[in-house]
Amino acid sequence: MDDFTPEQIARGRALRRAQVPWALGGRLAGLALTLALGFTPAGADLVTAAGGLFGGSRTAEVLAGAVVLILLAEAVQLPFTARVRTIRSGYGLVTQGWGGWALDVLRGLALSLLLVLPGVYGLYALTERSPQHWWVPAAGLAALLVPVLSFLFPLLVEPVFNRFTPMPPGALRSALLDLAERDAIRVKQVLVADASRRTTALNAYVSGLGATRRIVAYDTLLQTAEPREVELVVAHELGHVKHRDVLTGTLIGALGAAVAVCLLGLAADWQPLLSAAGATDAADPRSLPLLAACAALLGTAAGPLQCAASRRIEARADRHALELTSDPEQFIAMQRRLAVANVSDVDPPRLLELLFATHPSATHRIAAARTWQPAG
Template sequence: MDDFGPDFTPEQVARGRALRRAQVPWALGGQAAGLLLSLVLGFTPAGAGLVAAVGGLFGGSRTAEVLGGAAVLVLLGQAAGLPFSARVRAVRTRYGLVTQGWRGWALDVLRGLALTLPLALAAVYGLYALTAWSPQHWWLPAAGAAALLVVALSFLYPLLVEPVFNRFTPMEPGPLRTALLALAERDAIRVKDVLVADASRRTTALNAYVSGFGATRRIVAYDTLLGTAEPREVELVVAHELGHVKHRDVLTGTLLGALGAAFAVCLLSLLTGRQVLLSAAGVPGVADPRSLPLLAACAAVLGALAGPPQCAASRRIETRADRHALELTGDPAGFIAMQRRLAVANVSDVDPPRPLELLFATHPSAVRRIAAARAWRR
């Protein structure tokens, strides 16, 4: 067992590692199952046959194949990952991180599907309308549309999606609310309100974030955080989140995401224009709705390849937000206490294996964040 000195007891370190070892294989297994399904359907004639069969059930028209194929791919992808996510949930329940029953979890899955399916159907319908308009140049307007969609979803998410999964109530007037608003004012950040999310209906994990843009911006704290952490620790969590606002991380991420989506569409047009892939999928061209599984498979591969670079960028952004919290509060001791609190309450592996961290971690480990705070203090 490594010696983490005064920060974490051997029992806390062992518990975090045990949870990581128990849940990571299932989490990665779910990703692998979804990717394998996409590859099998996309790079063999099986996917084209599936789209044709589903379309035939609804009359066999081009529109039936487009919408039926998109729906069945979404549903199959959900079904492939569901046993793995259920297993991860069972593991986290064993460690006291889940408070929601299976019925509530199933309702959340259905809510997510109800949001995903219409969006996927609309996007795929628009895409194949463009391929019918121009089998060679469809990607030009599609790239622009993908970029606009990313921007629109980023703005609409806090207004339309967050309320589907959580209830938000204004924080009661008091010293903590006053301190959080004063923190934002000192940071020259306009905040409309401080809200409390009823996260305890699902989890015991601790978190807070700043959501929205401009007039819709609000500080959101989990009720689990407010009920567990010291007020100063809550302030430090919020100071970190204000760092994302101060450095325009959400806006920058949205714009980069829009550019990435446009670039991905361009790459998809290049990949799906290769005869070897079209032949493997058993379709004559991308304008044929039966090419939908091939498009989905190529998108899945691009997404998997983009994962590690995105995680690396995220870790750098989180490190900068940590530094902002230290500079805003001037309280490294409180910051270290907050990191300990979060790591223990969330049963984190405080020092995961480096390859795992490089490939999949969106935040630096607790040990690295605490070390950075001590270095900042010196």
């Protein structure tokens, strides 16, 4: 804690205490709505009513029901999201106006609909063909979809929310490419994201698989941090590539998607649940809210495990950055800068860390850097 002033520590804690109740409240409100619609006939009635507006066919119920569920989930969480944004704006972390924020919300909704509706349509096409064994091909398709989306994400999704420009030739770009070369990692591009039009937070990442892999740095990072600190951030991100974290995460995600579909198949075959939800079987479009509720429960239960795995992966990427650069002093300076600029709680409560933190705290990362020793 000596690495931060009392004012910096207090500021990070104050932001955490102000925004966490609203962030958690939004999650709980969304989950409560999903469960209420999924485990009572209310969801089935909603699907029937939504489909009736478009002719009442089975396809209309499936697609209109999915749209209504997505819109309701967004609507119930929107006030909480807006409140968190207001709080972060008070700490100088938001640079975007409300109009730009609303446009981003609409973009996110459009993407959700674009991704979910074909999947839901395909799912219920399978349940119609095989009401008892639909989950077998659905599990395989879900597993296949995860790596496809991972490959396409930097090409199709990232540009929707940010503009990317090539980093101009210079010492920093050469240093970043040199880091990748020393790591024997093929990088197609080094790009700069215009994050400053939304936030003052600092970040960089490596995204994509194979031919789509690129280093991306926030313009806020380039404007604020020392070049060597930028190198340390990118060295950390290269650690994820070196240890195949993206590929491993994609494969685990594919397996998890397949298992989740199998579990949904079991839930949709359990008559007490179907009766409570007002559906006859998995082929009935009125089972859609039930499947959504079961999926939400699975995601909530898996959250802490995913966070624990993520913290271990991030700690390993930290060690990789130290091994690649042999510069613990600048690594510590970089962690200080990131924590202060992002108004992080540098030593959060243990329970919050266990349940929700995807990265080790700043104090843990700095302590690990101080105890790091070069191999050999």
